[in-house]
Amino acid sequence: MNEQTNITIHTPWPTRLGYALRPLLWIGPALALIVVVVLWPVVVLIHASFQNIAADGFVVGGAGFSNFKDLWHEPALKGVVFRTVIWVVLAVSLTLLISLALAQLFNQHFPFRRAARTALIAPWAASVMMTALIFRWALDPYSGAINIVLHALGIVHRMGSVQADWLGRPGWAIFWMLIVAIFVSLPFTTYALLSGLQTIPDEVYEAARVDGSSPWRTYWSITLPLLKPAILVATTINVINVFNSFPIIWEMTRGGPGYETSTTTTFMFILKQAFIGESAAMSVVNFMLVIVVVLLFLKTTRWKEQVND
Numbered sequence: 001m002n003e004q005t006n007i008t009i010h011t012p013w014p015t016r017l018g019y020a021l022r023p024l025l026w027i028g029p030a031l032a033l034i035v036v037v038v039l040w041p042v043v044v045l046i047h048a049s050f051q052n053i054a055a056d057g058f059v060v061g062g063a064g065f066s067n068f069k070d071l072w073h074e075p076a077l078k079g080v081v082f083r084t085v086i087w088v089v090l091a092v093s094l095t096l097l098i099s100l101a102l103a104q105l106f107n108q109h110f111p112f113r114r115a116a117r118t119a120l121i122a123p124w125a126a127s128v129m130m131t132a133l134i135f136r137w138a139l140d141p142y143s144g145a146i147n148i149v150l151h152a153l154g155i156v157h158r159m160g161s162v163q164a165d166w167l168g169r170p171g172w173a174i175f176w177m178l179i180v181a182i183f184v185s186l187p188f189t190t191y192a193l194l195s196g197l198q199t200i201p202d203e204v205y206e207a208a209r210v211d212g213s214s215p216w217r218t219y220w221s222i223t224l225p226l227l228k229p230a231i232l233v234a235t236t237i238n239v240i241n242v243f244n245s246f247p248i249i250w251e252m253t254r255g256g257p258g259y260e261t262s263t264t265t266t267f268m269f270i271l272k273q274a275f276i277g278e279s280a281a282m283s284v285v286n287f288m289l290v291i292v293v294v295l296l297f298l299k300t301t302r303w304k305e306q307v308n309d
Helices: 013-021 024-048 066-072 077-106 113-120 128-138 145-152 170-197 202-210 215-243 247-253 264-272 276-300 303-308
Strands: 051-053 059-062
Touching: 024 051, 024 276, 051 276, 066 276, 077 113, 077 170, 077 215, 077 264, 113 170, 128 145, 128 170, 128 247, 170 215, 170 247, 202 215, 215 276, 247 264, 264 276
Parallel strands: none
Antiparallel strands: 051 059
16 A cells, blocks of 8 residues: 655745745835825825915924814815815715616617717717816907807897906806816716726616516616616725816916815815915825715715625
């Protein structure tokens, strides 16, 4: 009877270490990019928020929590935060509703569907800053294309009047900024939802038709529940993008008149021009607000259950 002999080969530890570090050749550049572009600026930002920084950028000394205290006593802060919440909720909600309709449309077969899908990418491919500038020029009270059309239709009676100065009135300015925010957010959101629609098996819809389910009943009971993972991804990314949307607001109104159209992002930039340390504190608060909002959203939507489903 032959006895089976187990032979154990001992690999030298330098070789084992080389095997363990080999994945770093692939993920190392990505990790380095995250550290340099994301983590290091956050560390510098937090450090700056506790420094007394002069207007010329030189650090005078430590400031403790005085920058945060000064920020808390800013008269405009309460309105800016409230406006930011309204801005994010309206922009993300309206974008999602319109994108649901567009995704459903582009999921159907119709002539020139490919051309229509390609055209939808244009607002996404264009610079957000340039899009905001184009809308600002189009809303010019004297020569803007939008006002010319409204004047021709009789909606605006006198060009150059207060009635035509849309961006000079806070309520209308926020309305037009929301239009731009929705316009630039639609392509990504629509394509994210469209990809979700295309993963739903046709057999599910066939079974619903056999059971006599109406189109609306099918949409609410089948399509929307199966779209939840795509909706979750699109909403999360849109919340982050809209919350940090600086070019739209800055290029269209500079956050004015006063602070009437400012969000926390533009308010942070305005503070930087005179109070660098306080601006850094606002940046830290803004960063924490984004994290809290996203975590609350993920918790309320039970994202792990949606992904596992």
